[in-house]
Amino acid sequence: MTTLPGMADEDLLRLDQQICFSLNAASRAFGGVYRxxxxxxGLTYPQYLVMLVLWEDGDLPVKRIGERLRLDSGTLSPLLKRLEAAGLVRRERSPEDERSVTVRLTAEGSALRGRAGQVPRRLLTATGLPVEDLAALRALLDRVTGALDSAVVDPAP
Amino acid sequence: MTTLPGMADEDLLRLDQQICFSLNAASRAFGGVYRxxxxxxGLTYPQYLVMLVLWEDGDLPVKRIGERLRLDSGTLSPLLKRLEAAGLVRRERSPEDERSVTVRLTAEGSALRGRAGQVPRRLLTATGLPVEDLAALRALLDRVTGALDSAVVDPAP
DNA sequence: CGCAATTCAATTGCGCACAACTCAATGGCG
DNA sequence: CGCCATTGAGTTGTGCGCAATTGAATTGCG
Incomplete structure (x- = not known):
């Protein structure tokens, strides 16, 4: 089984503590710098992620944006409304499937990409890590995410 | 300067995209499993972090909990109220400094530690990574967090 | 064809994160 | 001593994240 022999619950509690602390702290530290x-x-971090997707892929239905960012409509709907209120995107019901809403960049939204050009470089230097280390970090994170997503965790032991 | 020569803004945008996507996704994937x-x-993930700190250190003023978890009173005050409502902690004004509020575990709060004993092991196995890789991940995350915290980022280029 | 199941977006409700602010207690300094 | 800056919690307002639900459009199956 999965008993990781030789480690007491005490020790694991401590290790667990460190890992979730570290991930949490890192996530919020990134958020702070991006902010x-x-x-x-005039963007929040999650709004920036949506704009990145749109800049990369062009117009997309809400569904696709959600798949790319691992977000559901409960998060995206109000966020996209705010982006629309800011004049960066428009939302239109798709003619061929009235359930779907297509998100389109406005001219202003597309133009914003130019002003965002400096952001990644400044962030990368702020991390203080060489690009190779960041790539390694990303690989580890993706592996963990994949494992966690596919791990069917039954609530009760 | 910090120009990372040989990399176009285009490429950096893409790398940036990948890194912030990965970190975000990982953070939320962890949250999902912990949930x-x-x-x-009966705990949320942030509430669990607070309980971990209390189990480790014993009774603490709100201030100290905030330092440990990188959280401010705006987050902790309502969270601690919910823990108190659940009967896991009590909050008492400190006699020697009436501004400070000491958070104390109740008997029920202390007892919960036993029931939480399985959580870390089950999480570790869910990550699908060997302990050494997780340690490496944690080290990388801590390095980045340290760098990001100390990086004074001026808002306007 | 017609009805049931599915899909997509939106909404509601709750909790967390953070900025900005209030308010009381404390400490320092003239 | 008296005043003022500082400190510690709490409150308010905004936005994100997610579960659960709603409602309309579409698909599928008998």
Whole structure:
């Protein structure tokens, strides 16, 4: 079984503590830096992620954006409304499937990409890691995410 | 300067995209697994982090908990109220400094530690990574967090 | 064809994260 | 001593994340 022999629950509690602390802290530290960098673009971090997807892929239905970012409509609907209110995107019901809503960049939304050009470089230097280490970090994170997503965890032991 | 020569803004945008996607996804994937594991303890993930700190250190003022978890009173005050409502902690004004509030585990709160004993092991196995890889991941994350925290990022280029 | 199951977006409700602010207690300094 | 800056919690407001639900459009199956 999965008993990791030779480690007491005590020790695991401590290790667990460190790992979830570290991931949490890192996630929020990233958020903090992005918040500063994105301030004069008028974007929040999650909004920036949506714009990245749209800049990369062009117009997309809400569903696709959700798949790319691992977000559901409960998060995306109000977020996209705010982006629309800011004049960066428009939302239109798809003619061939009235259930689907296509998100389109406005001219202003597309133009914002130019002003965002400096953001990644400034973030990468802020991390203090060489690009190779960041790639390694990303690989590890993706492996963990994949495992966690496919791990069917039954609630009760 | 910090120009990372030889990389175009285009490429950096893409790399940035991948890194922030990965970190975000990993963070939320962890949250999802913890949510399931903690469900029958009646704890959310952030509440679990607070309990871990209290189990480790004993009674603490709100201030100290915030330092340990990188959280401010705006987050902790309502969270601790919910833990108190659940009967896991009590909050008392410190006699020697009336501004400070000490958070104390109740008997029920201490007892919960036993029931939480299985959580870390089950999480570790869910990650699908050997312990050494997780340690490496944690080290990388801590390095990045340290760098990001100390990086004074001026809002406007 | 017609009805049931599925899909997609939106909404509601709850909890967390963070900025900005209030308010009381404390400490320092003239 | 008296005043003022600082400190510690709490509150408010905004936005994200997710579960659960709704409602309309579409698909599938008898």
């Amino acid at each position: 500063v960098l994105l301030k004069d673009l | 399931v594991l903690l469900k029958d303890l």
